[in-house]
């Protein structure tokens with residue numbers, strides 16, 4: 001698949017991966033299934049070494065993000081992050097659910113009563129409407145939606161290329177301004193790694209210190225340079241924040257070998273395109289791809305301070 005790159009807006013549109021096939025009109029007209037939030041409980045680090053692939057995937061991999069015509073959500077008890085995707089079919093807007101099924105999961109009558117939301121569009125052009133304010137999101141545009149927003153709607157703008165909004169929500173206690181940002185106009189851009197260590201990459205801090213303000217969310221996107229396959233190596237920990245990686249821009253027959261666990265007891269999860277991995281605060285989060293990829297990183301926890309990170313010495317990794 002062609003890759004999304006942040007360098008030029010026009011190039012982005014031209015380089016979009018093949019559109020999600022538009023389902024038949026009959027399916028589009030059918031009533032959407034009642035939304036439900038899948039719940040993932042926290043895992044103690046001592047439980048990790050005895051887990052096989054199936055258990056690791058069941059607890060940490062979120063592989064249902066972009067279901068055409070649905071808002072798919074997973075509630076993780078790791079810092080109470082909710083991760084998901086909204087994939088509106090052309091002409092059929094989707095709402096961020098705020099019905100009784102959701103109220104049962106989040107304990108409030110509306111989704112954002114005590115939460116904030118970050119969204120990034122990894123599909124075709126689309127629009128997010130937050131309490132009547134419309135934000136057009138081109139591919140790779142991101143939006144911060146504050147606590148207290150009553151209604152959020154997602155729309156696709158191009159009938160041949162549905163939008164795909166990747167969603168990350170954290171508990172919040174303070175209202176900040178709604179704001180749109182893109183890697184193309186990000187104010188904090190960090191390069192890391194080098195070609196000869198195959199980890200040359202650029203991090204765009206979007207909803208983060210140096211970018212858009214939020215209560216707890218720290219959210220950005222990393223693009224690897226051609227030929228580089230490693231992310232977040234050397235690895236690090238941040239005991240006061242949990243993190244979720246969502247890998248995208250991947251060809252169908254490629255994988256990222258995502259590493260997790262305490263540094264001296266690591267395990268791996270094979271991750272395909274547009275899947276996410278939950279990383280508890282005690283876990284490293286790093287990966288090597290069998291081919292090119294990009295990823296959205298999102299953190300939530302006690303602070304948003306990027307330097308509150310503990311580097312992991314290579315010699316400690318086992």
Ligand SMILES: O=C(O)C(=O)C[C@H](O)C(=O)CO
Pocket residue numbers: 192201203221222231232233238243285297299
């Ligand atoms: O490429 C990277 O390295 C990252 O994107 C790292 C993330 O920002 C991260 O892990 C923050 O904790």
